[in-house]
Amino acid sequence: METVYDLLVILHFIGLASLLGGFLVQMRDTTRVVNPAMFHGALTQLVTGLALVGIGEAALDWDFDHVKIAIKLVILVVITVLVVLGRRKSSISTATWAAIGLLTVANTAIAVLV
Ligand code: HEM
Structure with a gap:
């Protein structure tokens, strides 16, 4: 199961x-x-992040x-909401782009530093 976990970490990256x-x-x-790339990246982070926690704690x-x-x-839920809402539009504001x-x-900083 550690191999599956390690593969998920690679997918997370x-x-x-x-x-x-x-x-x-x-x-x-x-x-x-x-x-x-932004849309699929956000969804990948959500799926792999939850799977890492699930496998790490349960298995x-x-x-x-x-x-x-x-x-x-x-933070990722906020990113995902911005990405999903922005995806339907022909363009997004600089503020929304910068926030994402x-x-x-x-x-990333929280993952590495905390
Ligand atoms: C934009 C969203 C995210 C980014 C940029 C991100 C980034 C990262 C990075 C860079 C690492 C490696 C840290 C290290 O090895 O020192 C990491 C690890 C991890 N992340 Fe995320 N993450 C995100 C979302 C999430 C979410 C939503 C979850 C859980 C619900 C999650 C769960 C984990 C776990 C469990 C690890 C530990 C992997 C390990 O070192 O064994 N991540 N994340």
Whole structure:
């Protein structure tokens, strides 16, 4: 089961790369959108994050920091709402685009530093 867990961690990194990459490639654009990389990256983070906690606690008997996980989950829910709502529009505001990127970086910092 540890192999499955490790594979999910790799997918978690791919989801981060997709979400942040989709944000970063628009740095110099004047019209910003929610691109497929951002949408699929956010969903990947949600699915792999929940699966990591589930497998870690249920099958591997590990104890996660639940406050840290809860904060990351709330931040990702906000990102996902912005991404899902923005995906239906032809463009999103710079503020919405920046919020998606900054919240993604915030979750990365919480994951590594806390
Ligand atoms: C935008 C959203 C997210 C980003 C950018 C993100 C980023 C990261 C990063 C960079 C790591 C590696 C930390 C390290 O090894 O030091 C990590 C690990 C982890 N993340 Fe996330 N994460 C996100 C969302 C979530 C969510 C929503 C959950 C759970 C509901 C979650 C659960 C976990 C778990 C359990 C680990 C530990 C993996 C391990 O080291 O064994 N993540 N995350």
